[in-house]
Amino acid sequence: MSADQVRKAVVPAAGLGTRFLPATKATPKEMLPVVDKPAIQYVVEEAVAAGIDDVLFITGRSKRPLEDHFDRNLELEEVLRAKKDDHRLALVGESTDLARIHYVRQGDPLGLGHAVLCAQHHVGNEPFAVLLGDDLIDPRDPVLPRMIEVRNRFGGSVLCLMQVPRANIALYGCPAVAVTEDPGVVQVTDVIEKPDPQEAPSDYAVIGRYLLDPAVFEILKRTQPGRGGEIQLTDALRVLATMPAEAGGGVHGVLFTGRRYDTGDRLSYLQSVITLATERDDLGPDLIAWLRQFVADLP
Numbered sequence: 001m002s003a004d005q006v007r008k009a010v011v012p013a014a015g016l017g018t019r020f021l022p023a024t025k026a027t028p029k030e031m032l033p034v035v036d037k038p039a040i041q042y043v044v045e046e047a048v049a050a051g052i053d054d055v056l057f058i059t060g061r062s063k064r065p066l067e068d069h070f071d072r073n074l075e076l077e078e079v080l081r082a083k084k085d086d087h088r089l090a091l092v093g094e095s096t097d098l099a100r101i102h103y104v105r106q107g108d109p110l111g112l113g114h115a116v117l118c119a120q121h122h123v124g125n126e127p128f129a130v131l132l133g134d135d136l137i138d139p140r141d142p143v144l145p146r147m148i149e150v151r152n153r154f155g156g157s158v159l160c161l162m163q164v165p166r167a168n169i170a171l172y173g174c175p176a177v178a179v180t181e182d183p184g185v186v187q188v189t190d191v192i193e194k195p196d197p198q199e200a201p202s203d204y205a206v207i208g209r210y211l212l213d214p215a216v217f218e219i220l221k222r223t224q225p226g227r228g229g230e231i232q233l234t235d236a237l238r239v240l241a242t243m244p245a246e247a248g249g250g251v252h253g254v255l256f257t258g259r260r261y262d263t264g265d266r267l268s269y270l271q272s273v274i275t276l277a278t279e280r281d282d283l284g285p286d287l288i289a290w291l292r293q294f295v296a297d298l299p
């Protein structure tokens with residue numbers, strides 16, 4: 001199997017962020033800060049660290065702040081330059097210089113599968129990564145390079161799987177799996193979107209990182225609305241799982257055991273922010289001292 005380079009990433013960002021209202025009334029949820037950086041910047045940095053230099057955001061209405069964040073801010077740059085504040089000037093430039101960023105609008109938010117289908121024209125006929133902004137993967141535990149390796153070995157598409165308590169499986173896509181000769185990789189024989197825990201085929205959750213064969217596009221075009229009335233990426237993956245390799249089929253899963261932070265709901269978002277802040281040299285020591293005292297003083 002020839003080693004395809006994965007150059008493009010697709011980042012769906014058209015959701016309404018209703019779980020964070022009113023904060024997300026006029027601000028995209030992707031722009032909520034995780035410590036001092038918008039959540040979405042971590043995701044783009046992860047893609048870039050895996051050798052991807054082209055990022056397509058699938059956006060919707062009221063996503064202008066996201067576009068502005070990855071654009072230059074000349075006025076701010078000028079003020080910081082005049083003040084000779086090189087440190088902050090570099091921070092302002094970081095997001096602009098990361099990658100080539102493109103946007104396409106989803107129009108009707110018909111589901112994750114539909115969002116991915118909106119990328120077809122831009123992606124063309126090459127394998128591509130999909131990164132969901134609610135999942136942050138710790139840069140110390142990179143998973144995309146491993147997923148690229150697995151695609152180069154097995155072909156087809158690759159999922160990122162994490163073991164979760166069975167009670168939580170209803171929040172995720174859940175695969176039926178078979179072993180391969182590599183203990184860290186499974187073959188995915190089926191995937192169910194958000195099954196009832198009693199009916200879940202495994203206790204693996206699909207985490208928001210995908211490496212997809214372009215064959216997914218033709219399947220998505222034929223995919224009918226599924227769970228929640230939405231066109232589900234999961235439903236296209238279950239078709240890919242049973243298709244022959246010559247047609248771009250086959251799905252494998254990388255068993256991920258690294259650090260992942262969920263910013264998708266309020267409680268896990270707060271936990272993510274605190275965890276990441278405690279690990280920072282500039283904030284951690286003071287925050288930890290304060291947290292210890294805060295907890296000790298709790299009634």
Ligand code: G1P
Nearest residue numbers: 112132171172173206207208234
């Ligand atoms: C989506 C997918 C689901 C996947 C999850 C990962 O669900 O539909 O299969 O497990 O992302 O975060 P969402 O969280 O958008 O409801």
